[in-house]
Amino acid sequence: MSQVQRMSRLMAKTLRDDPADAETLSHKLLVRAGYVRRTSAGIWSWLPLGKKVLDNISRVVREEMDAIGAQEVLLPALLPKEPYEASGRWDEYGDLLFRLKDRKGADYLLGPTHEEIFTQLVKDQCSSYKDLPVMLYQIQTKYRDEARPRSGVLRGREFQMKDSYSFDTTDEGLAESYALHRAAYQKIFARIGLDFRIVSAVSGAMGGSASEEFLAPAAAGEDTFVDCPNCDYAANTEAVTFTFTPPAAAVEHGPVEELDTPDTPTIETLAAHLGVPASATLKNLLVKIDGEITAVGVPGDREVDLGKLGEHLAPAVVEVVTAEDFEERPDLVRGYVGPQGLKIRYIADPRIATGTAWVTGANKPDTHARNVVAGRDFEVDDYLDVVVVEEGDPCPSCGAGLKLDRAIEIGHIFQLGRKYADTFQLDVLGQQGKPVRVTMGSYGIGVSRAVAALAEQSADDKGLCWPREIAPADVHVVAAGKALQTELALDVAEQLAAAGLRVLVDERAGVSPGVKFTDAELMGVPHIVVAGRRAAEGVVELKDRRTGEKEELPVADAVARLRA
Amino acid sequence: MSQVQRMSRLMAKTLRDDPADAETLSHKLLVRAGYVRRTSAGIWSWLPLGKKVLDNISRVVREEMDAIGAQEVLLPALLPKEPYEASGRWDEYGDLLFRLKDRKGADYLLGPTHEEIFTQLVKDQCSSYKDLPVMLYQIQTKYRDEARPRSGVLRGREFQMKDSYSFDTTDEGLAESYALHRAAYQKIFARIGLDFRIVSAVSGAMGGSASEEFLAPAAAGEDTFVDCPNCDYAANTEAVTFTFTPPAAAVEHGPVEELDTPDTPTIETLAAHLGVPASATLKNLLVKIDGEITAVGVPGDREVDLGKLGEHLAPAVVEVVTAEDFEERPDLVRGYVGPQGLKIRYIADPRIATGTAWVTGANKPDTHARNVVAGRDFEVDDYLDVVVVEEGDPCPSCGAGLKLDRAIEIGHIFQLGRKYADTFQLDVLGQQGKPVRVTMGSYGIGVSRAVAALAEQSADDKGLCWPREIAPADVHVVAAGKALQTELALDVAEQLAAAGLRVLVDERAGVSPGVKFTDAELMGVPHIVVAGRRAAEGVVELKDRRTGEKEELPVADAVARLRA
Structure with missing residues (x-):
């Protein structure tokens, strides 16, 4: 926007009311301020202001990716089935993948991410260890057929992403490429003005090792x-690992004692019936691990995190047991399972340490047992950290009580390892003349999602309020009055543009100053200049969109101030 | 590329041999020089050098579109069926359209162009004549499922296009928006260094009026x-219109005379048999116009241009007659049709003027007739300019003999009129308070195609040879030798980069100077600097890629020269 953009022609119709289906702040404001429009469910059109924010973020991403030596490419979005069939993702993605056929009946997909295609590209391009390491990136349109597209551009079915991929011959090389990306991401998010945390992440469906989320x-x-x-620890809830310290001295417990506990199939009913805290009871969840029924024991006041459990046991598949499973196993008494005498695998949270005593099911209907001691009355096959993390749990780093917060995932960095290189046999000739399997990293930034995240974080009760680096304009000039004010506003706008600033000017005829002020605040350009009451004197009002601070200044001073 | 890009890491593997399936020069060279790689039939990946050329063209397009006040937006590529069903294009596109279903079974398409979506967008955004005119554009990925994707990125199935759309309330406004685009396109193509012609075009499948191709x-x-x-006239062959001047004085012709002409079903056999020039014979092609059999008469030495005929008769559908049609009409004697006594509609080329006499079919097997005079022996229902234009035909503007040339269509501007506005009832409130139907223009530039067109036009026998404005780098520095040369090359590269130039440096170890020179010429960066024989003295060779001119200069002078 080296030129002045006039509001009278700007394709950015503002709305006073929130769109009916909008739940999140960014969705409401980006639509109301004329940044985006819905074209279809989860599919959005970027209007001029939105496109500028998108471009500003992309520019920062490009600069920082170029700075670490990554090379920009552009791969297709319409991709052949075969490479995704080879990697298994053609099926694994399930309904998330948009699939189609061409006129000859050949199968294609709309790319969700491009690991397969980049692996093939590097296989075509690189033959020697001398050709590596390389890092490649693209900013490109991605597709995911979300079951419930929602929250505007925060979770769309067509979206803009920066994805990059690193290729190294050694694990140390991969670690270095990963570190370069991590540092670049920190710079990118800091530059665009985003408040962010880097958290340890589990790998999800991608398969691989080290992984962090932004x-x-x-x-x-x-x-x-x-x-x-208290400290700088942060993590995805599924990635929190606790170190549990078992009690130092063994305590003598009495013998196991059965209790008649009718109608107490839940922890709550049991604890109330016995008058003990839920934390004194032992809850046993039955699951199937690759089809084998297994019990998972956790203190009664905690929940089992099936995601964490799945991560621990991957690639085994974890499922919850069904009513049919209970029917086939009369030894498992629903609601009254206890580990003592149980003939199945027993996994437990480290809190169920040897020597600890619990109230738990007696494996008979309406009956519980107390003084059931780990290591005496039952054995734990595997100790795994599988409880859902809760507010106040001790920080694994410093022990302070943890907080739970909501966040938008805007970046993900990932040491993929050799999964895709194995699939496509991506080898290069090593220094010793023998083929070396390549190891990969994959790294993503949700560019269109970052627009929504920035909108969420920076908006106030008046509307959007962009950080300067990514704002769609530097200054929003408002002509608040008649011909005199309009003339002055246009003049100021031209002066600011001549000084290299990106300028919006609201010179709309027949629109009241009030409406113009409201629109300016809704649109969220950082600086607002008003040509109003004192236009005849050549005095304008300079307003900071964020702080609301106002100052009256002669035009020349206002231009000088904004230029600085 | 503000930094120096080292060839040792550049994702641009050069090939000595042409790809097996490549027919066109640009296809061969863009692949061989490592600019693009085929991902699937008609679907291409842009490697770093190709991406830079694409970006450079896009930048020029953006600057000139912004300069005429067009606003950039970004619409989705994945589009719902409904608007295209409303316009009729869901069906009209036939197999050219990529169609798909989402997880819920709803129909979608991959956008070939976006008239429908822009019309809907403007309907949502603009309500008053005060909101118009507007021009909107996007540079975006487009899809066409070509039957025979070929020629590399010249005709792909996924490609980059700049498409823009103008919205006006009056025909004069549309003409002005059209003129603005025409001027912007001239600037764009001139800036990127393309040799181009603007030709009158027929409207094709888009429906509408004025239209020109670049x-x-x-x-x-x-x-x-x-x-x-001889003059500046140029046109699409289907758009050439001839003005035929009939003979000034009427000539007396003898009566119709039947001739026994066995085995002369073609003009060639007939002309040979009778010893007359083909131009003295009258050829009658039978077609069906909306199912009605019609004869089209042209001089025997000319061909009927079915495209032109279709344009004249649109929206009627023109088909060629089949053997079955002849069976149903025994009055039509295949190979011996003449207009005299024929009971069907007769369309003729203006050369079949009243008073002209012809040798033509006698409507009996193996029989022709001579002295068949237009206006005496038969009537012409409609005179239409329907012959295929030929080399040497008179220029409609100056009368000189026309040349026929091959070209790549890189732009198309088009006064659409109210077709889409009618479909979507796009009205705005007019100055008199009554709704006014909006009139539209649509304008396209094939951005990825322009890369191929520039490659075609600028390449020489050594390889690509880019115009400076769109070249992937300004200077290609070659280290031709050992450590000394490599050190100097890197030093020169850094100096050039510090001077703001975009620099490639070939510092590959174990690659001969000959291979590096060949690669540099193949890649086509405008200036080549060689650190070679005289490196120890700090002297480099400066070479112009296009002219091949060489000069030896001290480094400081070479840098100064290139900076200028």
Whole structure:
């Protein structure tokens, strides 16, 4: 926007009311301020202001990716089935993948991410260890057929992403490429003005090892993460690992004692019936691990985190047991399972340490047992950290009580390892003349999602309020009055543009100053200049969109101030 | 590329041999020089050098579109069926459209162009004549499921296009928006260094009125156009209109005379048999116009241009008659049709003027007739200019003999009129308070195609040879030797980069100077600097890629020269 953009022609119709289906702040404001329009469910059109914010973020991403030596490419969005079939993702993605056929009946997909295609590209391009390491990136349109597209551009079915991929011959090389990306991401998010946390992440469906997420704390976020108020520890809830210290001295417990506990199939009913805290009871969840029924024991006041359990046991598949499973196993008494005498695998939270005593099911209907001691009355096959993290749990780093917060995932960095290189046999000739399997990293930034995250974090009750680096304009000039004010506003706008600033000018005829002020605040350009009451004297009002601070200044001073 | 890009890491593997399936020069060279790689039939990946050329063209397009006040937006590529069903294009596009269903079974398409969506957008955004005119554009990925994707990125199935749309309330306004685009396109193509011609075009499948094409003459082009060597007339072959001057004085002709002409079903056999020139015979092609059999008469030495005929008769559908049609009409004697006594509609080329006499079919097997005079022996229902234009035909503007050339269509501007506004009832409130139907223009530039067109036009026998404004780098520095040369090359590269130039440096170890020179010429960066024989003295060779001119200079002078 080296030229002045006039509001009378700007394709950015503002709305006074929130769109009916909008739940999140960014969705409401980006639509109301004329930044985006819905074209279809989860599919959005970027209007001029939105496109500028998108471009500003992309520019910062490009600069920082170029700075670490990554090379920009552009791969297709319409991709052949075969490479995704080879990697297994053609099926694994399930309904999330948009699939189609061409006129000859060949199968294609709309790319959700491009690991397969980049792996093939590097296989075509690189043959020697001398050709590596390389890092490649693209800013490109991605597709995911979300079951419930929602929250505007925060979770769309077509969206803009920066994805990059690193290729190294050694694990140390991969670690270095990963570190370069991590540092670049920190710079990118800092430059665009995003408040973010880096958290340990589990790998999810991608398969691989080290992985971190960049989260933007926001009420609209779909991710929950733990945040230590005392130290710099932060993690995805599924990635929190506790170190449990068992009691130092063994305590003598009495013998197991059966209790008649009718109608107490839940922890709550049991604890109330016996008058003990839920934390004194032992809850046993039955699951199937690759089809084998297994019990998972946790203190009664905690929940089992099936995601964490799945991560521990991957690639085994974890499922919850069904009513049919209970029917086939009369030894498992629903609601009254206890580990003592149980003939199945027993996994337990480290809190169920050897020597600890519990109230738990007696494996008979309406009956519980007390003084059931770990290591005496039952054995634990595997200790795994599987409880859902809760507010106040001790920080694994410093022990302070953790906080739980909502956030938007805006970046993900990932040491993929050799999964895709194995699939496509991506080898290069090593220094010793023998083929070396390549190891990969994959790294993503949700560019269109970052627009929404920034909107969420920076908006106030008046509307959007962009950080300067990514704002769609530097200055919003408002002509608040008649011909005199309009003339002055246009003149100021031209002066500011001549000084290299990106300028919006609201010279609309027949629109009241009040409406113009409201629109300016809704649109969120950082500086507002008003040509109003004192236009005849050549005095304008300079207003800071964020702080609301106002100052009256002669035009020349206002231009000088904004230029600085 | 503000930094120096080292060839040792550049994702641009050069090939000595042409790809097996490549027919056109640009296809061969863009692949061989490592600019693009095929991902699937007609679907291409842009490697770093190709991406830079694409970006450079896009930048010029943006600057000139912004300069005429067009606003950039970004619409989705994945589009709902409904608007395209409303316009009729869901069906009209036939197999060219990529169609798909989402997880809920709803129909979508991958956008070939966006008239429907822009019309809907403007309907949502603009309500008053005060909101118009507006021009909107996007540079975006487009899809066409070509039957025979070929010629590399010249005709892909996924490609980059700049499409823009103008919205006006009056025909004069549309003409002005059209003129603005026409001027912007001239600037764009001139700036990127393309040799182009603007030709009158027929409207094709888009429906509408005034239309011009921007053609880049190139042997690989799929379009043929006529070009006057004497004046500035140029046109799409289907758009050439001739003004035929009938003979001034009427000539007396003898009566119709039947001739026994066995085995002469073609003009060639007939002309040979009778010893007359083909131009003295009258050829009658039978077609069906909306199912009605019609004869089209042209001189025997000319061909009927079915495209032109279709344009004249649109929206009627023109088909060629089949053997079955002849069976149903025994009055039509295949190979011996003449207009005299024929009971069907007769369309003729203006050359079949009243008073002219012809040798033509006698409507009996093996029989022709001579002295068949237009206006005496038969009547012409409609005179239409329907002959295929030929080399040497008179220029409609100056009368000189026309040339026929091959070209690549790189731009198209088009006064659409109210077709889409009618479909979507796009009205705004007019100055008199009554709704006014909006009139539209649509304008396209094939951005990825322009890369191929520029490659075609600028390449020489050594490889690519880019115009400076769109070259992927300004300077290609070659280290031709050992450590000393490499050190100097890197030093020169850094100096050039510090001076703001975009620099490639070939510091590959174990690659011979000969291979590096060949690669540099293949890649086509405008200036080549060689650190070679005289490196110890700090002298480099400066070479112009296009002219091959060489000069030896001290480093400081070479840097100063290139900076200038």
